[in-house]
Structure formats: structure tokens, C-alpha cells
Amino acid sequence: MRWLHLLTAAVLPFTALGAKKSASSDRFSDFRTKSLSTGALKLDDASYAKLTKSPRDYSVAVLLTALETRFGCTLCREFQPEWDLLSKSWVKGDKDAATRTVFGTLDFVDGKGTFQSLMLQTAPVLLFFPPTTGPNAKVDAQPQRFDFTSGPQPAERIHDWISRQLPADVAKPRIVRPINYVKIITITTAVLGVITFITVAAPYIVPILQNRNLWAALSLIAVLLFTSGHMFNHIRKTPYVAGDGKGGIAYFAGGFSNQFGLESQIVAAVYGVLSFAAISLALKVPRIANAKVQQFAVFLWSAVMLCTYSYLLSIFRMKNGGYTFKLPPF
């Protein structure tokens, strides 16, 4: 009994091949010759059904997309050049059709029926249909689906994904990115322009560049920005301010390792005021010739320093619940 089973199982694929070979291989070469010029085939409902009809001995990668502006699918439009690049270089690179893969694009305008039958609410969606017959056939004939949940993907990522669906021993064509001549020319012109500008304007720029006050200001701004957590805002993309849940605005985020954009700017300003008070006390005040004015300046800057520092401590107590130290005013 078992022998018979095995035998039948072994013969079965051949019969299937024999029966369907002529029709489906014709279909593949048809689509392939069409796609040689365009890369991905432009499909509509009918050709989509024909292309993905099972049984098939080739694989199909179809991008279901909505390119027209009225659908407002920016992701579709962002991904489209990458998709074209991928399909074009795949078809070109795959000279003897070793991977037996056809690429197609189905726009929502041409394929409303398909979108409905697949119950698609979002675009773009990339479907991969494995072959149902032939040596690389898969038991599970359901198409694999690639969702663009993490934003637009580079062609390389999709290439990897498709390559994983295909058998490992087949050589996959590489992605060939065309050389962007416009970019090269633009950059060269820009660089040359900048060099020319610098040579011409050098007599005017150099004194500015050698100005010590300018550099002092630049360094201080950089230091204040970085020490008040600007890079945190930049990397984490923190909101500038947020509501406090009662209709008002929360200027300070709760929690020790969390902050808002405005909050870090307030802190930078506080640091700046404190530093300026320290600079004034150390450098400016001793240079005031008038005794009365000097006395006033000392008191003023000391008071500013005390109040601001006290305010800073009060903010910090807000951020760090267990903090115990405080200075008088706040």
C-alpha cells in the first residue's frame, strides 16, 4: 500500500506539469516579454486575474497602490520610484528568467474590483504569489503580504523580502541604481560656486571670522543648547509643549528622563541668565569706575543669580520628586 502511495505521489507532479505545461509557460513568457520593456507590468482587473490565476509555475509580485493625488496616499507615491527601480533592474538582470518572477503594479483606478475582493482598506500593499505547480511550488498557495507599516522602504529591503520567498539556490539579480548625473553636476557646481564666493568675498569674511566675540557667542550657544538637552529633543522628536489635561498648557514634562521642546529652551535660558550673572560679577563689575553704580550692580546681579538659581532648583524638584534642596525665594 505504502509503495503505491509513494509512487502516485511521485508521479503526480509530472502529470500536472504535462497537463499544464504548454498553457502556463506560454502565459509566463507572454508576461515576461511584455515586462521586458517596462519593468513592472501595468495591470487592471482582467490582467491581474489572468496573471495570478492558479495553477501557475512562476511567481508574481504585485504592488497594489493608489497613485493619484486625490487619494492622498503619500506613501504610495514615495515608494513608487523604488518599486520601478526594483522591478526594472530585476527584469533586466534576470536574463534567462531563472527566478521565474513577474512584477506587476495594480493601481486602484484600474483595479477597483480586485481591491474590493481582497478587502483592502489601505495602500500600498505588496503581494507575492508563489508558484502553485512546478519544482518550487508551495503547499500554501496563499499570497504573502508585505505591509508598509514602518514607512516607505528602500528597494533593497523589498529585494531582500522577495528573495526570501524564492528558493535559495536561484541567483537573484542585483539592484542597479542609475547614476544620478543631475545630482553630481549640481554638487560640483555648488562646490565651485562656494569656492568662488569664498575667494571673492574673503577680504570681507575674514575679519568677521576672526572676530572673537562671534566665536565666543557661537561656542556659548552650542554649549547651552547641548547641555539643556537639545539633542534629546532632536533624537526623540519630543513635542514642543503638551496639554495638561485640563485645557491648559504643560510646560514641563513629568518624569526625570523626559522633557518637552519648550522646557529645554526655558532651561537653556535659565542657564544663560545664570552664566551671564556670573560673567558680570566676575568681569564687568570690577571694571565699573563709579562706586555707587558698582554697588548697585553687585546687588542686582547677586539677586538675579539667587532668584534664577532658586527657580532652577524648583523646576528640578518638580522633575525629581525625591529632591530635597531649595533656596529661599521659590
Place this chain on the structure above:
Amino acid sequence: MSVQMEDNQLLKQATSPKTRGLLRVIILALIAGAAVSSRLFSVIRFESIIHEFDPWFNFRATKYLVQHGFYSFWDWFDDRTWHPLGRVTGGTLYPGLMVTSGVIYHLLRALALPVDIRNICVLLAPAFSGLTALATYLLTSEMVTSPSAGLLAAAFMGIAPGYISRSVAGSYDNEAIAIFLLVFTFYLWIKAVKLGSVFYGALTALFYGYMVSAWGGYVFITNLLPLHAFVLICMGRYSPRLYVSYTSWYALGTLASMQIPFVGFLPIRSSEHMSALGVFGLLQLVAFVDYVRAQIPNKQFQTLLRALVLLVFVVAFGGLVLLTVTGVIAPWTGRFYSLWDTGYAKIHIPIIASVSEHQPTAWPAFFFDLNMLIWLFPAGVYMCFKRLTDEQVFVVIYAVLASYFAGVMVRLMLTLTPIVCVASAMAFSQILDTYLDARKPKVPAKEEEGADVAKVAAAAVLPEGLRSTRGPVIGIYSYASKLTVVGASLVYLLLFVMHCTWVTSNAYSSPSVVLASRLPDGSQHIIDDYREAYQWLRQNTPNDAKIMSWWDYGYQIGGMADRPTLVDNNTWNNTHIATVGKAMSSREEVSYPIMRQHEVDYVLVVFGGLLGYSGDDINKFLWMVRIAEGIWPDEVKERDFFTARGEYRVDDEATPTMKNSLMYKMSYYNYNKLFPAGQAQDRVRQARLPAQGPELSTIEEAFTSENWIIRIYKVKDLDNFGRDHQSATAFDKGTKKKRGSARRKGPKTLRVE
């Protein structure tokens, strides 16, 4: 002598230079004492114990060094980590730290002081912090003439939490000695630039070599010194002094750094080191031009020469770029590259992004670690622009760069702290020196006309002076102002000391191996689950039992339990870590073959649900999933661990993938039996758990620590009857409930997962 002439007038009258020198030594000794003692909280509170994760590896390596000698340490191949790959430990670590403690150990033994190697390791960081304070004093004294600035900087450095965070007793990590080496190398470099001395240049190279052997952060020096030289050249401040000091440092320092096996040929083959090489070449060119200019006065020829230099520079730069593109020179390694392109690590190297100390720094962290120094720091930087000597240029560059790095990565606060201490001490001492001067200035009313002329002349000669320092210094008139400012400064300083002590005591002195909690009556209760579990492993498992755990605990298992691990904190092999991540995040049927293939005997998980310990594996779980997904995107998907509404849950609404993952099962196995039915509560995630707990078939519970923080499971051997484990478990259960199993006996159904 001129330094002391400007010194505090009051002191000068009362004391001789010798007395002042003695006073300074005493003050420095006291500062070093304070620095050491403020780092001893953890030893006093707990015991002399190695902290956290990485120190355990360093400790283990040091023990190996002391036991087997230097040469076998150099060639050490460790087959007890990264099973079954092993690790060429001798060639992939920075040996400076271990060798330092080994030398101290042997030195003390030679002096007939047999100190345990563990105590040397525990106390190495505090001891070196005393030296760091001294080095900061030396560095600051090079920057300004006032000696009080140096002493203040030393005191700041001694107790600033930003440095204490990595150097408390027991924190036996590379940074423990590296910060001292960093500051001291900078001091020697400044000295070399000032004097133009080959001797100091060579010493800089020597300590640079030591630094390379101690910490990967040496790259900071490798890039900062060339940048300093480059900026000086751009400012037109090229001098033979610069040439001598830079070339002697670069030539000797590069040779020294190449002696470390882990560094090897990197200094000539990787992008991080190319700026040093480039500036070296540039200096040769500039020196050549300088020399020729002195010899040939022809104007046209000089223009030609300058053009030639520019051409050579551009060609050399292009060559470097070409070599990098073609791959002869390695491009920036991920860790360094992620400092510039801050989004890079999150996409490409999740292992780096997953470490908490690689996160960007929010402002409270800066204030927490530096307190008032953080706002004195810009003032000090500003003061550097007043005279802007060569060494003050260094302060400015260092300040800007280090603030950027500290903003991008929390752990780089460590490199920022020294310069913050130096700069803010400069500002603070300027204030103190001005307001502590007891003399009353004379009113310069009568020479108004003359002063004006002088001012105009001075402005004509020195147009680039700072705006705020144009006028002549007069001094402070009234005692009231002096008293106000000095009094306020004193209050701020006291507050600073209290802040530092508070931070050190509360935040940085916990060994994290031992947890402390307060009982209702206020007494301290020690939670010692980690050591309890590691001790259990040590005593109850065979010497070569392989333990699988997430990589965080690899070093601790190696150090405390002395058992082979699959992955550890070295993280050199991403695929291996992803394998463990896959085993943890997949179903048992998938995990079991992986564990069998890696000969895993025990699996260790950390679970904080009972105690409310938030650093447990379920909270780290998403990183395991992400890292595994990076290698097997088809088999592990992060999306599957979130509910349809995008929440990460562990209760009834957890996704099936989550509930079936090995990690979830191991964490919550039998957990509901602690509570009345249906009441099981996870105190970390504030979630009520399903009434029906998870069931395990391929592994069995072997040990659970007192507070359930560590749970260890034994991987079952293959079933005796050749069944798979699921059906074996089902069969075992079935024999207990006859009726249930009878009903289950029907036609065989195909298991569809």
C-alpha cells in the same frame, strides 16, 4: 614667581611661598581624601562587592591574570562564554585595568601586604579618583594663573556626581582608571604645547598608550588633540612648539597604541584615526612652508608655495576618501558613527540602541550630575576668550565637543565632567579672587583723560578683545558687595557639596547585584536574590552546565556562578544574541530544538512581577524580539507582540504570540499559585494576570529565588519513548484525569498551529 605675584594679596603678606606650597599640598591631600571617602557609601552600606555587570567580567579577568600570569592572560581563549563559539578574550579586551590591579596586587605582596585581589578591584576606582583630582589641579593650573582655580577644579572633580557615577567603590570598570588617564594625558599635552618639549610630548604618548590599553574612549583623545592642533594652525598660530609636541605625540603614541592586540592596526586602517594622521601630514606641510618662507623672501614664490601646499592637502584628503570608499580604510564603526547620525543605531544596530546608557540625555540628567557647575561652565568658557591662549583654545574645543557627545549619549557625561570642572573652577575662582581681595581700590577719577587715550590706543592694537573686558580692572569698592558675593558663593558651594553627597548616596551607590528596600519600620532590608540564584547554580549544577539567559546577565553568571553562558555583555556576535532572542520569543516547539542544538542545560530569567522590580526580562523583552527580528524577520515579528490597539500587555488581552513565547511562560509559570484564584497581580506592569497560568512541556522549573527575581529552568532531555514533549505532558496529565483523556481519544487530528 609671577604667578604668585598676582596671587591673593592678603595671603601673600601673611605667608611665604613655601608655606603656601605646603598648604596647597595639604589641601590637595584633603581633596583626594574627600574624593575617596565619598565613594565608599556602598562598601559601608553593603559590603566590599563588585557592582553591576561589566565589572564582574573585569574581575574575573583580573583573577585569571593573577592566577595564570601575564603571558597566558595575553593569549587567553575563553571557552566558558559564547558557547559553543568561545571568545578570544586576551585579544578582544582592553587590558589596562586588569594589568593595573595585577601590578598593584603583586606590589603589595612584595611589600608583605597580602591584600585580597577582590579588595584591590573594589577600591581601585576610588583610589584613582584621588589621582584624577590631582590631575585636574595640574590641568587647570596650566590654564589660568590663579592657583585657587586649580584647587577648586580638583575639589569639583573629586565630588562631581558625573564622575562618581562610574567610580564608586566596586564599580570596577575601564572608566575607573580611564578618566584619570584622560585628564592626565590632556595635562601633559598642554604642557608639551606650551613648552614645545619632546620630553612632554613623549610623556603624552606614553600616557596615551596607557589610555588606549584601558578604554575604548581613547578615540576621544585621538581626535581632540589633532583638532586642537588644526584649529591652532587655522588661527595662524603655528609654531615650532606645536610641531615638536604634535609630531612626537603622534609618532610615539600611534606606535604605543598599536601594541594592544585589540587595537592592532586600527590606527592606520580606520576612519576614527584618520584625522590624527591628516593633521600630522598637514603639520609637515605647514612646517615646510614656514621653513622655506624664512629662507626665501620672494613674494611670488611664496604664493606658489602656498598653492602647492593647498594642492597637496586636497590631493591627500581625496586619497583618504578614496581609500575609505574602496574599503582599504575601514569606515566609521557603528558605535562612533551613531554619535553623528543619531538615527543610525536605532535602525541598524539595535544592540547598541538597546543599552540604556546609550540613550540621549535629557536636561535633568545634566543638572543631576553637575549641579551648579552646569551654569558656571559657559561662564568659564566665555572667560577663555578673554586672552585665548593656545591652551584656552583647547578648553573651548573640548567644551563644545564634549557637550555635544554628552547630549547624544548619557554615558559620555563622563568625558564632559572634567572640562566642566575645569571651566567652572576658572569662573568661580575669578569671582572669588575678585571679591576676596581686601584692598580698597583708588578712585581713578583724575586720570580720565589719560585713560581714554590709553583705551583708544589699546583698542587699536588689540581689536579682537572681548566686549566685556575692554576697560581696565579697578576692583570692588565696598565691603558690602564683597560680603554679599562671597556669602552667596559660600552658600552655593555648600549646596553643591550637599547635592553631590545626596546624589552619590541615593543614586550611584547601589551595587545592583544586591537590592535594598525599606521595611515598614524604616529598617533596611537586603534583597539578595541574584547571589542566591548564582550560588544555587554553583552548587547544584555540573561545572560545565550551559546557562542560557539574556546577555545582560552573562558576565554575572560567568563571574558569580562560574558556569558557561551562551551570550554575555561583550555582544561581539549579534547573530548569537539574536539566536537567544529567538529562543526566548518563540513557541516552545521552536525554542526547544534551538536549545538542544546549543546544548543548553538551564535557562535563567529575571522576573520582577512579585517585587515590583522594573528592570526585569519582560520589560527588556521587546529588545530581544527586535534583535531576533533583525536576523529572522519572517519568524519573529515585533508586531505580533502588540495587541491590535498597539499595546504591550501581559494580562488576559496579551496576544497569543506573547502568551506562547518561552519568556512569558517562564516568567509567569506557577505565578498564579501564589495568589488566590484569579487574583494574580504583576506589580511592575500593574496588570492582573489570567486565571489560567501558562504551562511548560519542554523545560521544568528548577529554582526560584526568595523574591522570585531569578527563575531557573532545566531543559528536559529527549523523551524516553521518543514522543515529543507536548504529547508526553498531555499523556502525563491524561493519566490523572481518565475521563478527559478518554474523550480526547478520538480520531487523530492534525495539529495546526
